[in-house]
Amino acid sequence: METLFRDLRFAVRRLVKKPVFTTIAIVSLAIGSGANTAIFTLVKAVMVGESPAKRPQELVEVYRATAGFSHATFSYPDLEELGLDTGEVFSGVAGSRISFVQTDVDGGVEVLVAELVTGNFFPMLGIPPLVGRSLLPSDDISPGAHPVVMLGYGAWQRRFGGDPG
Amino acid sequence: MIGETISLNGSEYKIIGVVPRGWTGNLRAMTPEIYAPMMMGSLVPSDGNELDSRGDMSIFVKARLNQGVALVEAQGVLDRFAESHRRSHPEQWQADNVITLVPTVEVIMNPMVDRIIVPAAAVLIVVMLLVLTIACANLAAFCSPRRWIAGRKLPPAWHSEPRGLL
Secondary structure: OHHHHHHHHHHHHHHHHOHHHHHHHHHHHHHHHHHHHHHHHHHHHHHHOOOOOOOHHHEEEEEEEOOOOOOEOEOHHHHHHHHHHOOOOEEEEEEEEEEEEEEEEOOEEEEEEEEEEOOOHHHHHOOOOOEEOOOOHHHOOOOOOOOEEEEOHHHHHHHHOOOOO | OOOOEEEEOOEEEEEEEEOOOOOOOOOOOOOOOEEEEOOOHHHOOOOOOOOOOOOOOOEEEEEEEOOOOOHHHHHHHHHHHHHHHHHHOOOOOOOOOEEEEEEHHHOOOOHHHHHHHHHHHHHHHHHHHHHHHHHHHHHHHHHOHHHHHHHOOOOHHHHHHHHHHO
16 A cells, blocks of 8 residues: 555656646546547447337338438328328338427527427327327327427426426 | 427427437437427428428338238338339339338438448447557556556666655
């Protein structure tokens, strides 16, 4: 133990005597730790995160393969027809699209990522709401007639401090 | 908070719920903050007929297999669907267009993108491990400088300095 303290004292003295080396070493460690944390967070979010969907082994992604894209998307009329014509093999067909929307924040404007989903999207996946209720088929009947939204977990924490009320 | 409104693209929307923490959206890397009904087209930059246009191909589709239905069986039904659409909508469904099914549990973002991000993530993990190794080596060197210096057989003048300091 005494040796360890002696070594530590010596290390501190050496570090104090070489401030440039010490600064570089500390900054390197800080950057290394920060980069590791960022990389691990990204990898965990994208690759390791477990979906809360019920019976995920029954879910499939449906893609349109074209000359340029092997896994491309559909039009809304195609989606509706898929739902109508595939009942013998699918218990549900749901769609979503990504958009960017503007919201007012403290007199300024913020851009948010929004996902527009069909009314059966959350019920079909079996994802229950954390707070309140889910979007339902009754919220998705007439164009422009259903001004309701669910918040993502992050937006709920950031904008409302996780208020469950 | 439930029942409050939020302004989106200049219109007020009522907040009805919050998705669970583990749900990060259809494209995991692009986590949505807002989920709205598909019918609310004012949230989409378009000419307003995205729900009627077969040319507006921007919808990701998921499906749930009926219990006991195999992927091959579902693929057969989708092959017939694609064939019918190639005949009835030749402008949007070219002769080489087909439908493919991939189990959701095998997809991270999109199979095309996954081919890039999986190797990239592997490289990042290796980099992370290297940085950790270097950090550990640095820490070990900081913690035992005397033993390290002694092992290097440095000139007597160098050895005398730490003793003087201590």
